């Protein structure tokens with residue numbers, strides 16, 4: 001279906017209950033709906049937004065176009081959780097209805113001031129001749145809805161284009177900072193900083209000075225935080241060429257670690273590292289609570305058609321990951337609360353060969369001696385997702401060439417990471433796999449659309465132990 005502008009830029013306010021019911025029925029009839037991931041009730045989900053711990057719960061929002069699997073008028077949808085694993089559906093929280101966000105309430109972040117959950121997000125406006133104008137808007141959560149408070153940053157500073165969005169706000173001793181994704185007028189990407197003491201007046205502090213002067217044409221969804229005395233800057237650059245085993249997705253997301261000097265804006269840092277070596281990961285956002293830094297990403301990418309599109313919905317969020325910095329490397333581990341979803345073991349064996357039926361959704365831990373192996377997941381008929389480790393080349397390869405309904409094949413059907421592998425920790429949902437390597441050294445996130453619900457795993461290789469738990 002080709003969506004006209006009028007169809008894309010429709011607000012939920014103009015949609016009848018009956019129309020929503022029809023969309024819900026169509027979505028519910030889809031194969032591949034998730035069991036334990038955050039997914040949209042209808043339509044398209046993209047970036048996680050406003051991730052905040054507030055009033056005893058984690059609050060998480062996401063970019064949502066309710067009416068179909070396209071990037072139309074973006075609303076914010078809201079879910080919350082006390083344990084990062086069981087999520088309560090809180091419905092739509094932000095419906096764009098002002099001039100500034102007439103073409104979408106784009107991504108933004110959450111922060112708590114005076115016992116109130118605040119957000120700062122990007123208002124996306126288009127003029128009649130389709131010229132974009134971005135502004136940064138502050139809102140507060142009241143009775144389940146985000147009410148607009150003020151336009152904090154109405155205009156773009158000189159030297160940058162209207163690709164200026166996704167503010168992440170944090171507080172240092174009563175002073176608020178916002179980092180915003182931007183494009184210079186020479187069409188290179190960067191991030192810029194603002195400061196405020198009252199949330200009304202925001203002072204432009206300039207660009208964060210990194211060593212990545214020419215690194216793509218736009219940096220989206222920045223996030224910055226301190227962990228073990230170091231700063232981590234996460235962002236999603238667009239326009240990076242593939243190089244060796246890196247940067248094979250349409251857009252990337254990764255991080256720099258080092259030190260950000262808020263007086264000079266200089267960020268001294270190491271090399272840019274991808275956060276995830278899978279096929280379907282973008283625009284992550286973090287929050288902190290009780291000293292834990294938790295990251296959630298979008299399990300999808302822009303401008304790619306997915307097989308669920310024909311059922312009227314698309315995408316999900318990744319599982320929450322806990323971050324730590326160890327020996328200068330960012331480690332990402334599934335939050336330990338995931339164990340709450342275990343429903344009993346379906347496998348617990350140590351062998352060189354194994355082939356068994358699996359539940360549709362499960363968690364699996366594989367520990368090996370570091371020798372070669374091949375693990376097939378979601379095996380049905382002659383299709384399967386293959387995870388192969390070759391010790392000599394130190395290559396871990398995820399091969400989705402023959403893993404169900406193909407999509408995005410123009411970006412390749414394998415992903416490889418050079419790493420010594422001794423264990424994998426896998427989370428399989430109806431149409432996704434998240435593969436953690438060696439207790440947090442690397443992660444690969446990907447979608448798979450198997451043609452059947454009956455699935456198996458098959459392991460061949462050096463002796464390994466495989467323990468798996470069924471999930472609802």
Ligand code: FRU
Pocket residue numbers: 046047063074106107108122165166220221282283302
């Ligand atoms: C990233 C992004 C953001 C933007 C949002 C719009 O996927 O393009 O930069 O705010 O999506 O939905």
